[in-house]
Structures are given as C-alpha cells and as structure tokens.
Amino acid sequence: MVASAWQDRQRRDIQKLMHDHRNLHDGIRARGSKLNLPFSTLAATLSATLVLASCSGGTNGKVEADSQSAVTVGVAKVVKKTLSRQITLSSELVPFQEIDVYAKESGYVQKLNVDYGTHVKQGQVIAILEIPELQAQLRQDEAEIKNASGQMDRAQHELARYEAQYNAVHLQYTRLNSVFTTQPGIVAQQEVDDAQGKDLAAASQVDAGKSAFEAAQSQLAAVKAKLVHDQALYDYSRIVAPFAGVVTQRYANLGALVQGGTNSSTQAMPIVRLSQDDLFRLVIPVPESYVRYIKVGDAVTVRVPSLNRSFPGKVTRFSVDVRQDTRTMHTEVDVLNPGRLLMPGLYAEADVSLEHRDDIPAVPLQAINHEGNKTSVFVVNSNGVVEDRTITLGIQTAADAEVLSGLNEGEQVIVSDRSGLKPGQTVHPQVVQIMQYQESKSE
Secondary structure, three states, rough: HHHHHHOOOHHHHHHHHHHHHHHHHHHHHHHHOOEEOOHHHHHHHHHHHHHHHHHHHOOOHHHHHHHHEEEEEEEOOEEEEEEEEEEEEEEEEEEEEEEEEEEOOOEEEEEEOOOOOEEOOOOOOOEEEEOOHHHHHHHHHHHHHHHHHHHHHHHHHHHHHHHHHHHHHHHHHHHHHHHHHOOOOOOOOOHHHHHHHHHHHHHHHHHHHHHHHHHHHHHHHHHHHHHHHHHHHOOOOEOOOOEEEEEEEEOOOOOOEEEEOOOOOOOOOOEEEEOOEEEEEEEEEEHHHHHOOOOOEEEEEEEEEOOOOOEEEEEEEEOOOOOOOOOEEEEEEEEEOOOOOOOOOOOOEEEEEEEEEEEEEEHHHHHHEEEEOOOEEEOOOOOEEEEEEEEEEEOOOOOOEEEEEEEOOEEEEEOOOOOOOOOOOOOEEOOOOOOEEEEEOOO
16 A cells, blocks of 8 residues: 555656646747757656656565655756857848949940850950040040150250350350460450350350250150050050959940940949959848857858858958947858859848857756846755755856856756755655757847
8 A cells, every 4th residue: 555655646746747847848849949859758758767666666665655755856967068159140142342333434335245144353354445536536646746756856956956066166266265365466355255155155055955855855755644644544445344253234235335434424324233252241230239249250150041051151340339220230241152152132041159168067947946136956965855056157048057156067956846845855856858959049
C-alpha cells in the first residue's frame, strides 16, 4: 500500500512537470520561435523516470517513506556556453555608385557602343558625339596658329635687320668719337653729333623690333592655348565610363541631339545610367536602443530571399547621429558581388551581431525569478534542499542568460513550476533537457 501510494504521488508530480513544460513549449511556439527539442523527447524522458521510480518503489521501505514528502522538480545545471545576440534589419540593395552620364558639350550621337546590361570598364568609350561647331573651331585655331607663326617669323627677321643696322651705325659712331677725342681738329663736332644721333635711332629700332617679336610670340602662345582649350572640349565628344559597372538605363539613340550637361538653361538628357555592380551598399536603419553595439568593421550576414543565398558583408560607415523622426541611425553595410549575382533593388535582410561571449556560465531564462529589482533562482543543493539565490545577470539571449555572480558551474537550478516551492523545502531533483529556440528579432 505504501509503495502504491508513493508511486501515485510520483506519477502526479511528473505529470504536473510535463504539464508545465507543455505550457512553456506552446508559449514559445506562439511567439514564432524555432524549437530545437520536440516535446515528445521531454515526455519520453519523464516517462522513463516514472518507470524507473516505479521499479525501485518496493526495494526500500525507508526510501518510500522519505519520497512521500519530497516533490519532484525539473532542474538544469549551470554550464558554460557561447552566447550571442543579433538583430535582423531589412532594406534594399543599392549600387555603391550609380550615376547618369551626361555630355559636357551639345552634339549629335554619332556612335553608341552600349545598351541595357552592357558591362563596361573604367575609361571605356560609351558614345561618340558629332560636334560640327567644335570641329570648325579647331580648323580655325590651326589657321590662326599658322598666321601667328608667320608674324613671329617676320618680327624675328625685322629684329635681326634692326640689330645689323645698329651694329654698323654704332661702330661708325664709336670710331669718330674716338678720333675726335684723341686727335682734336681732325673730325668736326657736327660729324660726331650726327653719328651719335644715328646710333641712338638704330638702338630705338632694335628695341621696337624686340617688342614686336615678343608680341608675335605672345600671340602665337595665345592661339596655341585656344587650340588646346577647344581640343579639350572636343575630346568630350568621346563619352567614357568613369568607373567599371553595368548600363542599367539607356536614354539616347543614334542621331539624337543631346544638350550639354553644364548648360543650366536647358533640360539636358543623360545618355545612359551606369551602376557599379561589383560592390553594393545595404543601408539599414539601426534602432536607437542598438546603436551602442554598432562598430565599423563588424561582420554582417546579408540574406537575399529571392536568390536563396547569403553573402558576407561588414559595417563600413554610419552617420554617428540618430534621426529625430525615426529614432534610427543611418548605417551602411558593404557587400561584395564578385559573381555578379546581386542586382540593384533586391530585398535583403542583414543579421547584425550585437553581443558575443565565449565560454561563460549560463542558466535558462525559465529558471530566473524577477521580483522588483531582485533577480534570483531556486537552487537545489547537494542535500536536495531548495535555496533562494540572488544572482547578477549579463548578456541575455532568447533562451539563456549569462551569470555574473551568485552561481557556480555545475549547480542545479529549478526550471519547472516554482509556485508551490519554498526555500528550505526538500525536493527530488530531476535533470531535464531545456527546449532551445533561436531569437528572431526583425526590424
């Protein structure tokens, strides 16, 4: 009779424990968690416990009598784990660079080398424009250079003639002046004065020739500079890719007149739209409560549901401020696209790691009691007695919490219903497996 009564009590305790875990199991599923342990496993474990208890019920009368006063509770041990938290943010992939390519000078599209989806390299010619005005201007510049070169040659010859005349007149003057000085009376003063006047006039002609020659040189340099300027403008008739990428839009056709993009008085039409396709940006709004965890260089897993693929990325830059209207921080994740699988506008989800701890003591969340500012757990000591232990928690995930103080590795904490338990009560601890599920936070 004693054994039968003890078995009935044991059966009722274990059924109550199964009922508590079933409620927990259903509550977690209602929140959309991913369960790693089915309820059937827990039921099988508890059923096996009941069978073992029934088999051992009649072996020792003293044990039966003690068991009648001990309640069976589910416990879990404090073990070291690796805990991490992450948040999932959704956004659209955008090219790292994307521009509309305009013509600098107005002209007709003479040749168009690209179309939708064309991959181009940096510096590759996209289109060639026909600009008749600039072509005529270049021919005019060349004619002006030829004319300025002729004027400079004439000025140079004139300068050479003036210098020759000056040399002859100056030599004559110096000879007469020398005789007049050394042998007075042989050369008249009037003759010396006339020679000196011719010498000064010849010197003035040399100075004028030099000025004319320098003016001709300046004129030649000016027309050459104009040719360089006009040639630079004409070179813009060749539209080249500023960076490697893919053409995602084409606006112009052969023969179309495109306006220069620098002319603000007209609505210029771009020729093509060019997007960089080997590197993408994922702009994610990080909520204010998670801003403190974001650091440049943090690894991010970027999942693209439409491709059923994941790509590695990293936090490259963020705005270092929180927007007043959304209470989020502008954060950019760079994602390499070596296989050219990603495309602009694809929806993507970024798994951003917030915290990570390796080899730390942890307890299941269902073992933790919160009463006001006090955080505690019920511990079953080596004598089977319940202790109310105050603890300090660290990082918390969806299933476990880091224990900073109050518990040691290997101690047993009660994870089943604790409403009828009191500190100092003697219980029968039964180790149970804790249902694990992953945190799934999305913004």
